[in-house]
Amino acid sequence: MDSSYFAVQKRALEIVGFDPSSPHLRLKHPIWAGILVLSLVSHNWPMVVYALQDLSDLTRLTDNLAVFMQGSQSTFKFLAIVAKRRRIGSLIHRLHRLNQQANATPNQREKIERENQLDGYVSRSFRNAAYGVIWASAIAPMLIGLLGYIRTGQFTPTTPMEFNFWLDERKPQFYWPIYVWGVLGVAAAAWLAIAADTLFSWLVHNVVVQFQLLELHLEKRDHNQDDLHLSECIHRHRLALELGEELSSIFAEIVFVKYMLSYLQLCMLAFRFSESGWSAQVPFRAAFLVAIIIQLSSYCYGGEHLKQQSLGIAQAVYSNCNWPELPPKKRRLWQMMIMRAQRPIKINAYMFDVDLPLLLWVSFLF
Numbered sequence: 001m002d003s004s005y006f007a008v009q010k011r012a013l014e015i016v017g018f019d020p021s022s023p024h025l026r027l028k029h030p031i032w033a034g035i036l037v038l039s040l041v042s043h044n045w046p047m048v049v050y051a052l053q054d055l056s057d058l059t060r061l062t063d064n065l066a067v068f069m070q071g072s073q074s075t076f077k078f079l080a081i082v083a084k085r086r087r088i089g090s091l092i093h094r095l096h097r098l099n100q101q102a103n104a105t106p107n108q109r110e111k112i113e114r115e116n117q118l119d120g121y122v123s124r125s126f127r128n129a130a131y132g133v134i135w136a137s138a139i140a141p142m143l144i145g146l147l148g149y150i151r152t153g154q155f156t157p158t159t160p161m162e163f164n165f166w167l168d169e170r171k172p173q174f175y176w177p178i179y180v181w182g183v184l185g186v187a188a189a190a191w192l193a194i195a196a197d198t199l200f201s202w203l204v205h206n207v208v209v210q211f212q213l214l215e216l217h218l219e220k221r222d223h224n225q226d227d228l229h230l231s232e233c234i235h236r237h238r239l240a241l242e243l244g245e246e247l248s249s250i251f252a253e254i255v256f257v258k259y260m261l262s263y264l265q266l267c268m269l270a271f272r273f274s275e276s277g278w279s280a281q282v283p284f285r286a287a288f289l290v291a292i293i294i295q296l297s298s299y300c301y302g303g304e305h306l307k308q309q310s311l312g313i314a315q316a317v318y319s320n321c322n323w324p325e326l327p328p329k330k331r332r333l334w335q336m337m338i339m340r341a342q343r344p345i346k347i348n349a350y351m352f353d354v355d356l357p358l359l360l361w362v363s364f365l366f
Contacts, residue, residue, distance in 0.1 A: 025089030204302035244345035303354035314341035
């Protein structure tokens, strides 16, 4: 494996306090994780209060509720991962072991490297977009204050986000603590989202690898060992299906909450850019919108990729069997494998499946 293998996910999990090397994904730094969650909660509710003070100001309402929803998503994702950390850690280490076993063969290693390279494109894109949100929240208030100082000779303090804090940010002794706490709140939401979403991408691509390795095994048929070959193919198929179903079960609640809130976020951000002019929050909102779009696309792409790869096993079995020469008993066994493969593995979120049709539906309504 090259140095980029699981690198983004490992670093993201370490930042939010987990130990990725632990078989049960141990929460190594619970105090730091608690600070991140506290910073989110301490920003979310003041933002809601600020948004609801004047319902006639739709710009303020949509601005703050969109960020509140992202903070709520990040908090929920983190709590869900903490609750399911044993299952997630077990799934990660199972896939690591399977990849290590298959890495000795050049064809199999090529499949593993290609899928992890695709995951790297997706994970790094979202990570960079999320860090862009952090930098925009940190730099924009400083730039606006600097421009105001150049024009008027007076530095006008602005915070990364607009909310009613219990301290008056217009006073110098309070501004910097509020500013630092505001940037930390944005960073906490971004870090928690990076940890959950890039982990989902890695898991999807490495479950897909198991279906691809099964296809390679189907191509290497030994007519002198048909029974052993059939038994091995069935075992590999059941393993890949089990891994896919476990992944879907782990992320079902996360994906459901995510899509319910992300659609509202997109609508609010679209209104924000269509109806409002320039402010200190515009760079932050623009970076925020890009991050949400990448976030939604990565989930739908991963779900579609897994679905199509699991469906492809049926065609692979059909293409690599010499049907005229197969005895009826073995033919029926291969047919049963085809029939099972025709029911694809899907990332299910209770009310909908996560795939490209879902992304098109959200894009159309957006």
